[in-house]
Amino acid sequence: MSVRVRYAPSPTGSPHVGNLRTAIYDWLLARKEGGQFLARLEDTDRSPERYVPEGIYDIESSLRFLGILPDEWWVTGGPVGPYVQSERLPLYQEQAERLLASGQAYRCYCTRERLEAVRAMQQQNKQPTGYDRRCRDPKLREEMRLERLEREGAEPSSVVRLAMPREGVTVLHDLIRGDVTFENALQDDQVLLKSDGYPTYFLACPVDDHLMGITHILRGDDWLSSGAKFTHVFKALGFAMPTIVHPPLIVGADKKKLSKRHGATQFTWFIEQGYLPEALINFLVLLGWSAGDENRELFTIPELIARFSLEGLSEHPAVFDYDKLKWMNGHYIRQSEPGRIIGMCLPYLRKAGLIADAPDANAPDAEKEAYRVGTLDYARRVIPLEQGRMKTLAEVTELVGFFFEELDYPHGYEEKAVAKWLRAPYLQPMLRKEIEGYGALGEWTVAGLEAVTRAVGEELDVKFADVIHPTRVATTGRTVGPGLFETLWALGRERVLTRLQTVLERTANGIETPF
RNA sequence: GGGGAUAUCGUCUAGAGGUUAGGACGAGGGAUUUUCAGUCCUUAAACCGGGGUUCGAUUCCCCGUAUCCCUACCA
Numbered sequence: 064m065s066v067r068v069r070y071a072p073s074p075t076g077s078p079h080v081g082n083l084r085t086a087i088y089d090w091l092l093a094r095k096e097g098g099q100f101l102a103r104l105e106d107t108d109r110s111p112e113r114y115v116p117e118g119i120y121d122i123e124s125s126l127r128f129l130g131i132l133p134d135e136w137w138v139t140g141g142p143v144g145p146y147v148q149s150e151r152l153p154l155y156q157e158q159a160e161r162l163l164a165s166g167q168a169y170r171c172y173c174t175r176e177r178l179e180a181v182r183a184m185q186q187q188n189k190q191p192t193g194y195d196r197r198c199r200d201p202k203l204r205e206e207m208r209l210e211r212l213e214r215e216g217a218e219p220s221s222v223v224r225l226a227m228p229r230e231g232v233t234v235l236h237d238l239i240r241g242d243v244t245f246e247n248a249l250q251d252d253q254v255l256l257k258s259d260g261y262p263t264y265f266l267a268c269p270v271d272d273h274l275m276g277i278t279h280i281l282r283g284d285d286w287l288s289s290g291a292k293f294t295h296v297f298k299a300l301g302f303a304m305p306t307i308v309h310p311p312l313i314v315g316a317d318k319k320k321l322s323k324r325h326g327a328t329q330f331t332w333f334i335e336q337g338y339l340p341e342a343l344i345n346f347l348v349l350l351g352w353s354a355g356d357e358n359r360e361l362f363t364i365p366e367l368i369a370r371f372s373l374e375g376l377s378e379h380p381a382v383f384d385y386d387k388l389k390w391m392n393g394h395y396i397r398q399s400e401p402g403r404i405i406g407m408c409l410p411y412l413r414k415a416g417l418i419a420d421a422p423d424a425n426a427p428d429a430e431k432e433a434y435r436v437g438t439l440d441y442a443r444r445v446i447p448l449e450q451g452r453m454k455t456l457a458e459v460t461e462l463v464g465f466f467f468e469e470l471d472y473p474h475g476y477e478e479k480a481v482a483k484w485l486r487a488p489y490l491q492p493m494l495r496k497e498i499e500g501y502g503a504l505g506e507w508t509v510a511g512l513e514a515v516t517r518a519v520g521e522e523l524d525v526k527f528a529d530v531i532h533p534t535r536v537a538t539t540g541r542t543v544g545p546g547l548f549e550t551l552w553a554l555g556r557e558r559v560l561t562r563l564q565t566v567l568e569r570t571a572n573g574i575e576t577p578f
Numbered sequence: 579g580g581g582g583a584u585a586u587c588g589u590c591u592a593g594a595g596g597u598u599a600g601g602a603c604g605a606g607g608g609a610u611u612u613u614c615a616g617u618c619c620u621u622a623a624a625c626c627g628g629g630g631u632u633c634g635a636u637u638c639c640c641c642g643u644a645u646c647c648c649u650a651c652c653a
Contacts, residue, residue, distance in 0.1 A: 250581090251650095
């Protein structure tokens, strides 16, 4: 039987990185085994805070971003749809009826108030909490129904609860943890069908996994402790239990389940920051899985597909290491074709106001041409110079800002940079010679710029480095950046000469330090 | 309170009944360059505790401890 796995997110907002990691595992497994990867929307909680329509879009775009497109899902449909639980209500109701008919589930008329009171009492007495099974007794149930009927003047609402066996044990066989045994008597009579007619996870998931032919269930370790109820629903329904495995949780530095207070958890944040899909996949996969004794951690997607197996999953929680992710992302940025990075960086530059938006489609040709030459070509020259320094794409604006911003000494110059390098006694002659030399340069090339600069240093009898640093500060306002000659080359003759000239004039009487 | 799971450098992890317990991130040092980044070399850094089993356990078993997860008409 071919492998069929599913990613089953709830649209409670932007997807959590932990859920996406599971989706990646699912996808890798499907690709590795030549099976199918499906996605199903678990939107059975209709409360406003737990049903976020935009979340659906975030889920969809996150999968697209990662390039792990489901073979069957709500976007494209498929043979076992619909792939949205709220559109499958009759299916769950039907199965609930079966359970009711066979006595493996029962209606419960208890009010929320009563449930809360019971729980409060249990907590007060340090008793295990859980439903006291009052309605499991037909007589008491009818009593409760009548009582509410009279009080409310209409047929009272009810839920359907799982009639968990009162004795024996339920064993869940987890692929990586082995048999996990639960005492049935300790399990709660889980609500399967809510009073609003929607199923809970414990009914919807088994029904769908069965109907959709799911062969392997991968779900977070936080589900393991309710495994008995889950397993029992399959059994009660007469459905074969798929292979099940609980990858470890992703946690924060304090070892608690990764949440907002640890930093970003919403996947869309990572996209916005400019993490590359292959970096995210590589990093996330390694958080809870390893290729064994292969001493490496950088894997391409095809390599991951070839190596992935459920057996490689670890069983203890993994701390999300933002630093390592950054390192890995920087690695993949460096590895990328410059064209790709340029394309990915442009939106950040536009957003930061460093470059203008592209002209309209119906703008005059001259305007389009001017944009292409003046803006795009410049950005194309500049961005690759900083490609090696970016850890995230969002950092590009910080890195290349000085190329685009109007530098007008001393405005836009870093105080420390000026203090350190523009106090050089030979500054004035150096600037004058550079202006002359760069101005007279035939072809504006990196080699030509270097030759001129070296010559200036020799004429001044100053070390090469001592020319380079003040020149960098004079033309960029800072001490760090790409190689000086690449920088000058990218800036272009006009900007370089203007900036040098301005500094020359304004430092004629020593350094103005308005700082 | 109850239940479940887990335990190797700070972090992600590899590992085998006998190893110098390996790699990576991060940290320290050095080299290189024109600053930064990168690259290369290098240093420090770990088997939770106690019992067993065994010639020998960090590895297998038990107990303890610690941590996490669940304990909803949420997933």
